Amino acid sequence: MFSSCNRIIIAVSSMVLALILAGPVPAKVSGPCSNCHTMHYSQDNSVLDSWQAGGPHQALLRSDCGGCHTGVNSAGGSTPYVMATSEPTYNSTGTESDTTTLAGGSFYWVQTNDAHGHNVASLTGPDNTLSLPPGFDNGRAAVDGSVPGSGSWPTDQQVTCAGTYGCHGSHDKPLATNAIRGGHHHNQGGARVNPGSDVPQSYRFLLGVAGYEDAAWEFRPTATQHNQYKGVDNPGTSATDTISSLCARCHGAYHNDASYLGGSSSPWLRHPTDYDMGNTAAGSPYRDYGGTNNTYQPAVPVGSSDISTVQETIDFNGDAIVTCLSCHRAHGSPHYKAMRWDYAGSVTGGLCTECHSNKD
Amino acid sequence: MPSLPLYRLLSLVMALVLCLSPGAASAGPYAQSAHGDATAGVKRSNLPAAYTRGNCAHCHEQHASIGGSEPVPASGNASDFALFADGFSDTATGPYTTNDTVCFGCHTAGSSLQSPGTLLNHDYAETFGGYDTGTDEGILEVFNHATGTSPSYHNLEDIQTYAASNFAWFDPNASPCVACHNPHRAKRNKAHPRDPSYTAISRPTDHESLWGDDAGETMADYTSNYQAPYYYNSTTTFEPDGVATSDGGLIPDYVTFCNDCHDKDMPTISSTQLGRDLYMIDWDSLGGDNNTAGDKHGANYRTTPNWLREPYASAYNLSCLDCHEPHGSPNAFLVRRSINGEALSATVNDSGGRGNQCRQCHKDDYLVTGKGDINEWKDQHHGRGQDSPYSGRNNPAPSGGTLDSCDCHGASEGSDGKANGVTPIDCEICHHHGSYVPNPNGQWPATVTPKNVPASGYLKTF
Numbered sequence: 054m055f056s057s058c059n060r061i062i063i064a065v066s067s068m069v070l071a072l073i074l075a076g077p078v079p080a081k082v083s084g085p086c087s088n089c090h091t092m093h094y095s096q097d098n099s100v101l102d103s104w105q106a107g108g109p110h111q112a113l114l115r116s117d118c119g120g121c122h123t124g125v126n127s128a129g130g131s132t133p134y135v136m137a138t139s140e141p142t143y144n145s146t147g148t149e150s151d152t153t154t155l156a157g158g159s160f161y162w163v164q165t166n167d168a169h170g171h172n173v174a175s176l177t178g179p180d181n182t183l184s185l186p187p188g189f190d191n192g193r194a195a196v197d198g199s200v201p202g203s204g205s206w207p208t209d210q211q212v213t214c215a216g217t218y219g220c221h222g223s224h225d226k227p228l229a230t231n232a233i234r235g236g237h238h239h240n241q242g243g244a245r246v247n248p249g250s251d252v253p254q255s256y257r258f259l260l261g262v263a264g265y266e267d268a269a270w271e272f273r274p275t276a277t278q279h280n281q282y283k284g285v286d287n288p289g290t291s292a293t294d295t296i297s298s299l300c301a302r303c304h305g306a307y308h309n310d311a312s313y314l315g316g317s318s319s320p321w322l323r324h325p326t327d328y329d330m331g332n333t334a335a336g337s338p339y340r341d342y343g344g345t346n347n348t349y350q351p352a353v354p355v356g357s358s359d360i361s362t363v364q365e366t367i368d369f370n371g372d373a374i375v376t377c378l379s380c381h382r383a384h385g386s387p388h389y390k391a392m393r394w395d396y397a398g399s400v401t402g403g404l405c406t407e408c409h410s411n412k413d
Numbered sequence: 414m415p416s417l418p419l420y421r422l423l424s425l426v427m428a429l430v431l432c433l434s435p436g437a438a439s440a441g442p443y444a445q446s447a448h449g450d451a452t453a454g455v456k457r458s459n460l461p462a463a464y465t466r467g468n469c470a471h472c473h474e475q476h477a478s479i480g481g482s483e484p485v486p487a488s489g490n491a492s493d494f495a496l497f498a499d500g501f502s503d504t505a506t507g508p509y510t511t512n513d514t515v516c517f518g519c520h521t522a523g524s525s526l527q528s529p530g531t532l533l534n535h536d537y538a539e540t541f542g543g544y545d546t547g548t549d550e551g552i553l554e555v556f557n558h559a560t561g562t563s564p565s566y567h568n569l570e571d572i573q574t575y576a577a578s579n580f581a582w583f584d585p586n587a588s589p590c591v592a593c594h595n596p597h598r599a600k601r602n603k604a605h606p607r608d609p610s611y612t613a614i615s616r617p618t619d620h621e622s623l624w625g626d627d628a629g630e631t632m633a634d635y636t637s638n639y640q641a642p643y644y645y646n647s648t649t650t651f652e653p654d655g656v657a658t659s660d661g662g663l664i665p666d667y668v669t670f671c672n673d674c675h676d677k678d679m680p681t682i683s684s685t686q687l688g689r690d691l692y693m694i695d696w697d698s699l700g701g702d703n704n705t706a707g708d709k710h711g712a713n714y715r716t717t718p719n720w721l722r723e724p725y726a727s728a729y730n731l732s733c734l735d736c737h738e739p740h741g742s743p744n745a746f747l748v749r750r751s752i753n754g755e756a757l758s759a760t761v762n763d764s765g766g767r768g769n770q771c772r773q774c775h776k777d778d779y780l781v782t783g784k785g786d787i788n789e790w791k792d793q794h795h796g797r798g799q800d801s802p803y804s805g806r807n808n809p810a811p812s813g814g815t816l817d818s819c820d821c822h823g824a825s826e827g828s829d830g831k832a833n834g835v836t837p838i839d840c841e842i843c844h845h846h847g848s849y850v851p852n853p854n855g856q857w858p859a860t861v862t863p864k865n866v867p868a869s870g871y872l873k874t875f
Contacts, residue, residue: 168463168480182480183480183481185481186481187476187478187480187481187482188476188478188481189481306476306477306478307476313491315491315493319494319584320493320494320500320584320586320587321493321494321495322477322491322492322493322495323475323476323477323491323495324475324476324495380475389461389463389464396468396469396470397461397463397464397465397468397470398463398465398468399465399468400443400444400449400451400454400465400466400467400468401441401443401444401449401467401469402468402469405469406441406443411442411597411621412441412442412443412597413441413442413443413444
């Protein structure tokens with residue numbers, strides 16, 4: 054006869070198995086049109102409670118970006134929530150088994166602390182300290198030639214989800230819905246190897262950026278289930294398809310040409326990105342990333358030049374590339390400077406030692 | 414065989430998972446270092462309060478800025494290793510400023526970037542020898558001693574040049590200080606002067622390891638003949654920190670450490686301050702009295718009896734830091750302000766006065782008979798001493814003539830085979846690292862053969 058404890062264990066195990074066997078969730082939206090759209094922003098001459106106020110919204114949508122993407126993430130969820138009305142569970146790194154955030158983290162914490170993420174218009178208030186993106190150097194172009202703010206960032210202009218001052222879609226499209234047009238309906242998920250200037254082919258609608266899209270948006274990621282970020286071994290690269298090049302569009306001073314970084318090897322003037330730790334000598338402390346077996350660490354993700362598959366282990370041959378997202382959450386986190394872990398509050402810098410292993 | 418209950422098995426697995434979690438706490442070398450100390454570690458005053466003491470950001474600005482601007486010190490340029498300031502200014506000589514190396518930005522008694530604005534690090538004589546004269550000083554001030562006629566310091570550019578040429582790991586863009594210190598490992602020895610496990614040094618040949626903290630890395634390990642000097646103002650306790658033991662078990666093996674650069678088998682070191690190559694050190698060779706023998710303050714200790722002061726009445730091997738400061742000194746040759754429990758009687762300078770160092774362990778006339786003045790050495794050299802190498806008359810001159818005792822007291826051998834003056838002889842002429850007499854290539858009168866020269870033809874004089 055089973056004890057109640059064993060029954061609970063079996064139930065939990067069954068749930069875990071079900072999640073494992075469920076397979077990837079389709080990346081593109083599915084279901085009836087009315088899940089997202091309303092033809093008249095009116096039903097029986099009134100606005101439904103499930104529609105976001107302030108409409109009608111662009112593209113006949115029931116709400117704007119924040120309206121759809123605010124919620125609580127759960128296993129098997131079909132909508133990635135990047136904002137929440139109550140504090141998500143982040144634990145230490147946002148990757149633990151009880152967490153409810155996704156790869157980008159959450160904008161939730163930015164509401165109360167500007168230094169915890171991007172102050173995106175309509176989601177949070179403006180940044181009270183920064184009047185323009187730190188490191189902004191007139192912007193770098195996306196693959197379609199569009200540049201954030203056309204190269205000029207107006208004082209106190211807030212970043213937006215998409216468009217001229219946003220991260221998703223083209224910067225040449227002032228309206229967010231235009232900027233990411235086609236993305237929700239045509240995205241296939243998985244490997245986005247050759248995105249070109251096509252939004253649906255781009256990793257997470259980040260125009261021209263390549264990458265492998267985890268079907269669960271890194272909900273409780275593991276070494277075998279995670280996004281695979283695109284990188285190249287060329288610090289300060291002019292490539293437009295790496296995840297770090299996306300950040301450089303607004304924070305270019307941190308990802309400028311090699312001379313700005315101090316060259317292509319140590320001593321760096323700034324922490325390098327798009328640099329493969331495989332350049333280090335055999336026996337280097339950096340080759341202790343992931344421990345003895347060099348297991349991929351979702352909490353400290355490294356990019357790769359090949360994003361056709363998910364890297365489970367690191368062999369330091371184009372798959373140990375430092376990216377901006379190795380340290381930061383793109384949306385926000387409970388930690389200072391949108392760090393993935395509590396860097397500022399740790400003597401050793403927290404998970405900095407995953408790479409700087411001789412300084413733990 | 415009974416099976417392991419399922420819930421116990423699950424608990425075990427969960428415990429293992431927790432142990433393997435990347436967020437698991439660790440206390441590695443940096444967290445145990447002086448800079449990473451949670452209560453006394455790095456804390457740059459002008460950084461946002463979010464950065465906890467000891468955090469990387471106090472020295473490294475990952476984007477050469479924080480929040481889009483450069484916190485103090487704002488040099489305007491990004492620095493190597495993403496440090497808040499440049500590793501070294503490449504200045505050829507001291508005195509140094511806080512801008513000459515990133516380390517001095519904090520390690521100064523005045524205007525330190527380290528909260529609360531001062532960071533004290535006294536010299537070796539005080540920290541480990543107990544000679545406290547009440548002066549607040551940081552490492553910058555120790556390098557910049559202004560008193561005395563010939564203050565000396567470990568020239569940073571010389572260190573940079575030498576380290577870059579001889580140690581593959583050393584990056585010439587780094588602070589010269591890291592040739593001897595690993596900033597991510599160095600411990601806070603000033604707070605634990607009698608515990609070598611808190612050493613602050615790393616051998617230039619083994620940068621990723623501390624030196625002095627492991628078995629086999631103390632002066633007692635280096636030699637069983639080591640004798641620690643007296644602690645300041647004591648004849649019963651010893652360095653470091655006035656301990657009762659004197660076998661060197663509490664002192665890092667500075668001989669091995671310093672000889673990573675200064676050993677005779679290493680490339681010659683060019684000294685900017687002295688304007689010549691340094692005498693290289695042979696602390697390990699034996700050989701007694703010979704021109705190829707090791708230093709008599711090292712393994713080749715005392716071959717003939719001399720008037721020695723306690724605790725050196727018997728033959729003993731010394732440590733470099735028994736006499737020298739590592740960073741700087743008001744005296745020439747990095748000679749300590751206090752040696753063997755007593756302050757020096759006078760400043761040691763380049764043009765004499767070296768005897769003020771020697772008399773801390775060797776008896777001068779003043780200590781032997783009370784008749785001579787401090788730092789007079791006639792009894793040691795003429796007749797009444799135990800050694801008396803130049804007693805009586807008719808010492809053989811280099812030219813083949815004979816010299817009276819006083820004939821040595823000149824600048825050179827005169828045309829008549831005699832010395833051409835009666836000035837005092839600087840100890841340094843005949844007594845320096847590696848010295849012996851007669852030395853045909855030496856400075857007068859080191860070329861003169863002493864009367865007690867052994868069969869080898871040479872008398873080892875240091």
